[in-house]
Amino acid sequence: MTLHLDDLRVRHLGECRHDSPLSALLAAKRTSPHYVAEGDRVLLEDTVSMLAEHGLPPEELPSFEAAGPRRKIYFDPARVTAGIVTCGGLCPGLNDVIRGLVQELTVQYDVKRIVGFRNGLRGLTARHRDDTIELTPDRVRDIHNAGGTILGSSRGAQDPEEMVDSLLLRGINVLFVIGGDGGMNAATNLAAAIRARGLDIAVIGVPKTIDNDLPYTDQSFGFQSAFAQAANFISSVSIEAAASPDGIGIVKLMGRHSGFIACYASLARNAADIVLIPEVPFALEGEDGLLARVERHVRSKGFVVIVVAEGAGQDLLAERGLLEGGATDASGNAKLGDIGGLLRETITAHLTAAGLAPTVRYIDPSYAIRSVTANAYDSVYCLRLAHAAVHAAMAGRTETAVVRWRRRFVHVPMPLIISHRNQVDPDGDLWMSVLEATGDLVLDPAPQPPLLVER
Numbered sequence: 155m156t157l158h159l160d161d162l163r164v165r166h167l168g169e170c171r172h173d174s175p176l177s178a179l180l181a182a183k184r185t186s187p188h189y190v191a192e193g194d195r196v197l198l199e200d201t202v203s204m205l206a207e208h209g210l211p212p213e214e215l216p217s218f219e220a221a222g223p224r225r226k227i228y229f230d231p232a233r234v235t236a237g238i239v240t241c242g243g244l245c246p247g248l249n250d251v252i253r254g255l256v257q258e259l260t261v262q263y264d265v266k267r268i269v270g271f272r273n274g275l276r277g278l279t280a281r282h283r284d285d286t287i288e289l290t291p292d293r294v295r296d297i298h299n300a301g302g303t304i305l306g307s308s309r310g311a312q313d314p315e316e317m318v319d320s321l322l323l324r325g326i327n328v329l330f331v332i333g334g335d336g337g338m339n340a341a342t343n344l345a346a347a348i349r350a351r352g353l354d355i356a357v358i359g360v361p362k363t364i365d366n367d368l369p370y371t372d373q374s375f376g377f378q379s380a381f382a383q384a385a386n387f388i389s390s391v392s393i394e395a396a397a398s399p400d401g402i403g404i405v406k407l408m409g410r411h412s413g414f415i416a417c418y419a420s421l422a423r424n425a426a427d428i429v430l431i432p433e434v435p436f437a438l439e440g441e442d443g444l445l446a447r448v449e450r451h452v453r454s455k456g457f458v459v460i461v462v463a464e465g466a467g468q469d470l471l472a473e474r475g476l477l478e479g480g481a482t483d484a485s486g487n488a489k490l491g492d493i494g495g496l497l498r499e500t501i502t503a504h505l506t507a508a509g510l511a512p513t514v515r516y517i518d519p520s521y522a523i524r525s526v527t528a529n530a531y532d533s534v535y536c537l538r539l540a541h542a543a544v545h546a547a548m549a550g551r552t553e554t555a556v557v558r559w560r561r562r563f564v565h566v567p568m569p570l571i572i573s574h575r576n577q578v579d580p581d582g583d584l585w586m587s588v589l590e591a592t593g594d595l596v597l598d599p600a601p602q603p604p605l606l607v608e609r
């Protein structure tokens with residue numbers, strides 16, 4: 155999809171007439187290698203060839219509005235009531251973001267009232283809208299020391315009109331939605347309903363997903379903490395598999411449609427022989443099928459370590475009648491079949507038939523990788539995203555997500571952030587790194603000369 159400058163413009167509620175409490179700090183600020191001034195923009199693309207292809211002057215190239223404080227803001231902080239909601243699956247750093255929002259709103263902008271809606275967007279429905287938490291600096295002081303979210307979260311559909319009514323009833327002027335693709339979809343619908351009623355309410359998204367499946371963000375917060383935890387389980391099965399005759403270590407990791415966790419966790423330990431992700435289909439049978447590759451590893455080095463993303467090989471489960479076609483969770487997300495179980499069974503059967511005596515060590519850490527606290531890196535990231543979100547809201551941006559893009563914090567229009575799914579590109583450099591690290595050949599059906607040697 156070719157994007158133009160106009161596709162990247164974010165919505166403003168109106169003219170910024172109030173002096174920002176940070177205006178003195180900003181007075182002398184100019185763009186530098188470490189700062190993007192508020193009037194400047196950040197390029198969407200970063201290679202010479204991609205930029206040259208547009209054939210446009212620099213100011214017309216597709217670019218994002220820089221995030222950060224403005225000298226003039228839209229809302230009078232004394233009259234603002236902010237709302238915060240966390241939705242979808244848990245993710246390390248949710249509490250860090252909530253804490254950062256509350257601290258920035260109260261300390262820098264002197265906002266007096268912040269309402270936390272409980273249990274996800276369900277908390278904005280008529281039935282649950284009174285079940286809220288008053289968020290103060292005292293209330294959030296220590297929350298980053300625990301995983302999860304003090305607000306709770308949920309899946310399941312809500313009526314945007316009902317949610318708008320809740321915002322009006324609670325007097326909310328700015329709403330922060332911390333959510334994944336589902337949450338950003340819901341926030342977009344909510345913002346559209348607000349706009350249709352001509353209301354003066356800003357909706358700012360803070361993208362959250364351990365799957366890293368949202369586009370236009372370098373990596374989502376919490377992803378790093380999640381894959382670091384996942385890497386520990388890869389170490390465990392590697393040790394177990396290596397210590398067993400004909401050892402088979404399998405780790406199944408979260409990643410519904412995107413295999414980023416599997417790739418990064420594997421690279422973090424560099425102990426996997428085979429990595430299976432949803433983006434790269436594989437066959438079980440045949441000379442280059444998974445079973446033959448597993449057997450070759452076991453015969454050559456005595457054991458094998460396989461990292462599989464939960465969304466990988468769903469076609470194989472469907473072929474075997476092991477997938478409930480079209481089944482979804484309350485939010486409409488596809489329910490997956492158990493690829494880990496299929497691998498365990500078919501590998502055991504294949505190796506046994508081949509005269510080996512496999513010992514299978516299988517770990518499905520499941521929620522254990524996303525319920526952890528944010529690591530130090532993610533904590534910094536969450537805090538800075540929270541600052542950017544508050545600045546965006548106070549400056550009257552709406553239907554906008556705050557993200558880091560090519561190391562800069564920028565504003566992305568919400569429709570863009572839900573325009574497609576971020577996935578591992580089988581032709582990209584991440585997958586190439588995985589192939590380099592594992593030495594595992596994933597051959598096309600057409601025979602090709604080997605690119606890499608199996609180790």
Ligand SMILES: Nc1ncnc2c1ncn2[C@@H]1O[C@H](COP(=O)(O)OP(=O)(O)O)[C@@H](O)[C@H]1O
Binds near residue numbers: 274312333336343363
């Ligand atoms: N396409 C959609 N349109 C509107 N709301 C959605 C959509 N997808 C999900 N939602 C709502 O957003 C919330 C979070 O979505 P979910 O998919 O569970 O998690 P996540 O935000 O982490 O992707 C849920 O309450 C869900 O009903």
Ligand SMILES: O=P(O)(O)OC[C@H]1O[C@](O)(COP(=O)(O)O)[C@@H](O)[C@@H]1O
Binds near residue numbers: 241364408409464524
């Ligand atoms: O069991 P749950 O809570 O529905 O969540 C499982 C799913 O949530 C995730 O952790 C992330 O999903 P979201 O960020 O979209 O909520 C997936 O990796 C996983 O498939």
Ligand SMILES: [Mg+2]
Binds near residue numbers: 242334335336363
């Ligand atoms: Mg999602």
